Amino acid sequence: MSPSEKTRRLSAMRPGASGRVLRVMRENPDRADRLMALGVTPGATVTVLQRFPGVVFLCDHTELAVEPAVARAIVVELE
Amino acid sequence: MSCAQAAVREPAADPLLTLRARPRRIALVGNANVGKSVLFGRLTGQYAVVSNYPGTTVALTTGRVVLGGEVCELVDTPGVTALEGALTEDELVARRILNAGQTDVVIQVSDARNLRRALMLTSQLAAIGRPMVLVLNMIDEARVHGIVIDAAGLAARLGIPVVETVATEGRGIAGLRDAIGRAAVPAFDAPHRGDHAHLAHDLAVQYRCYRRRSAARIQERLGRLVREPLTGLPILAIVLYGMYLAVGVFGAQTLVGLIEGGLFEQFINPGAIALVNRAVPWAVARDFLVGEYGLITMGLTYAIAIVLPVVATFFLVFGFLEDSGYIPRLAIFSDRIFRTMGLNGKAVLPMVLGLGCDTMATMTTRILGTPKERLIAVLLLALGIPCSAQLATILGILGGVSFFALVTLFGVVMLQMFLVGFLAARTIPGERSEFIMELPPLRLPQLGNIVRKTLLRVRWYLGEAVPLFLFGTALLFTLSRLGLLTVLTEAMEPVVAGLLGLPKDAATVFVMGFLRRDYGAAGLFQMSKAGELDGVQAVVALTVMTLFVPCVANFLMMVKEQGLKAAMGILGAVTVIALGTGVVLNAILRGLHVTF
Structure with a gap:
């Protein structure tokens, strides 16, 4: 598989899909820092639980709810 | 372990001979909703309002705790996600108490299920350079999720006591009281260019392993039911x-x-x-x-x-x-x-x-x-x-x-x-x-x-x-x-x-x-x-x-x-x-x- 098929924005992942965080886009540094503090760092395992009305995902054992713009900034390598 | 850091370690306080200008101050610090206020209650016998969501404690609560014959002051702080970078107002409250040089011992309370995040904070706290203890709280829930942590290995690596507790049931509190006397300045190499996340990730991978999870299914199902529209x-x-x-x-x-x-x-x-x-x-x-x-x-x-x-x-x-x-x-x-x-x-x-x-x-x-x-x-x-x-x-x-x-x-x-x-x-x-x-x-x-x-x-x-x-x-x-x-x-x-x-x-x-x-x-x-x-x-x-x-x-x-x-x-x-x-x-x- 080419890398583009294996990597996805978290916002584009289906509920139930999981993978590892590849990177967090830094166009908004505050957001990236906050995500990092909550454990969303490269290498962390994420599983998408729900997409509507907000994105909810599991990162390790932390359940996080975020708005779509935030989910778009998380790049995940699918398993 | 670097020798320079090891030398700064404080000797354990002699409980009978210490005379101080002010009581030793111990601060409870940690991520939000990890049980700081429950531990505060267990240690001081005072009740601080406890709930299951972040932000229950937004100001400092102070109480007294007797440790080895000495009356110490215990401070309960609001939960923090980080101590560096962009901070919210309650994170600044917690940050101030650490920076003012008023705190003698830091007890970092963590949720054992989120070791990686906890260690990220440990790494930031280490930079402040106070004697500290790491508490892995809710160890029972972590076990339910199949998480096993090598506390002794972690303690040796960090150079600080690591204690496992279940604060709501009072388990591990005696061990914690004992560990406060042994609190030490963390003795591990500071992460390269302040990359706490990287260090935390490596440490978590090294000292945490997963067994087969036993239960927690009901919790998951209930979670889904209340979450989906x-x-x-x-x-x-x-x-x-x-x-x-x-x-x-x-x-x-x-x-x-x-x-x-x-x-x-x-x-x-x-x-x-x-x-x-x-x-x-x-x-x-x-x-x-x-x-x-x-x-x-x-x-x-x-x-x-x-x-x-x-x-x-x-x-x-x-x-x-x-x-x-x-x-x-x-x-x-x-x-x-x-x-x-x-x-x-x-x-x-x-x-x-x-x-x-x-x-x-x-x-x-x-x-x-x-x-x-x-x-x-x-x-x-x-x-x-x-x-x-x-x-x-x-x-x-x-x-x-x-x-x-x-x-x-x-x-x-x-x-x-x-x-x-x-x-x-x-x-x-x-x-x-x-x-x-x-x-x-x-x-x-x-x-x-x-x-x-x-x-x-x-x-x-x-x-x-x-x-x-x-x-x-x-x-x-x-x-x-x-x-x-x-x-x-x-x-x-x-x-x-x-x-x-x-x-x-x-x-x-x-x-x-x-x-x-x-x-x-x-x-x-x-x-x-x-x-x-x-x-x-x-x-x-x-x-x-x-x-x-x-x-x-x-x-x-x-x-x-x-x-x-x-x-x-x-x-x-x-x-x-x-x-x-x-x-x-x-x-x-x-x-x-x-x-x-």
Whole structure:
């Protein structure tokens, strides 16, 4: 598989899909820092639980709810 | 381990020979919702309010703890996600206590399930260079999830004691007390260029392993049910209806009926009147105690017989919801709406807390990300969120009118909040922060904690509200004696009777409402019971009262959080909006010939 098929924005992942965080886009540094503090760092395992009305995902054992713009900034390598 | 760091390690304190200028200060620090306040309670024997959501502790709580014969000061701090970078106000509070050089020992409390995040904070704390202990709390829940942590290995690597605890059950507390004496300055190499995440990741991989998970399936299934709109919204409706049954029907009708109708009207008030009439020779003093505006017949009756039963039932139900972890999940549903109001889903926490007490909730706005969000949240709390005491009287009065009346009131109040929020979002300068929120695990609440919390809050209500009720009654008595009440009633008549369409005596109630909304609403309760209000009047009067600033204490808290200028601005705006809404609502209801 080419890398583009294996990597996805978290916002584009289906509920139930999981993978590892590849990177967090830094166009908004505050957001990236906050995500990092909550454990969303490269290498962390994420599983998408729900997409509507907000994105909810599991990162390790932390359940996080975020708005779509935030989910778009998380790049995940699918398993 | 670097030698330079090892040399700075403090020797264990000798408990019998130490003389200090001030007691040793120990700070509990950690991520939000990991159980710092439970540990605080375990170590000091004092109760700090504990709930299952981040942001329960927003200020510092201090207590005493005896360790090895020495009295130390223990400080409970608000939860933090980080100590570096962009920090919220409550994170700054925690940060300050560490930086001021006032803390001798740091106890980092962590949720054992989130070792990686905990270690990220450990790495930041290490940079501050105080002796510390790492607590892996909720180790039982971690085991349920199949997580095993090599605590001894981790301790050796970090150079600090690592203790496993289950704070809610008191397990591991003795080990922690012992470990505080052995607290040491962390002795590991600082991460390259402050990359705490990388270090934490490596450490977590090295010292944590997964076994097969044993249970936690029910938790997951329940989590999904409350989170997904298809099942979550009906569940929300059921929860709200359950609260209405408990607070509105059982509390506001059954209990109030028993205590006010039974105890106070049958025994206490007649007894007090008889006693006072016999024992007090002065007519003025008799009136002051048991007259129309008597301390006992009005002040005490309102506070104890009408408001207290509902407040107590509310806090009981509310405590259950708080500890279950349900409330933060409402943020998922409300995020979009709050975003149009310049906030984000996280604002649901102060708003729902406001139903308990707006004053406390005003303080909780500190968990919000930006000054703009905090200002809008404080404004909306003051404007639209009825506190438990007021909810009490609303349900008590309108429960007797009709369900439609109740829907009208809440509909109008919510619409007003939305409009004001919408406009505030566009006029107040600044940014909103993005919605990123951690959801605490769903748990079966412990009855003991709910009861303790309820008792603490009831006691607080008694200490806070009853004096104000009595003061308000004394004020009304004085005004009425001096004939000023008539003057005031006359002066307000064009607004009260003309524009709002209320009996002109309702002016008295609004004077009371300025002190505390619930006190004013309790006055309305009496008027409605005496048949002085029809359905429309009850709805209009209660809507205006609900939109008023909650109470003097809330106003003072607004001053404290936002400054005098902003607080005066909010007070003015809210009063104008409240009266304006009442006038329009009255005109519409009368125009449409609604009768309820």
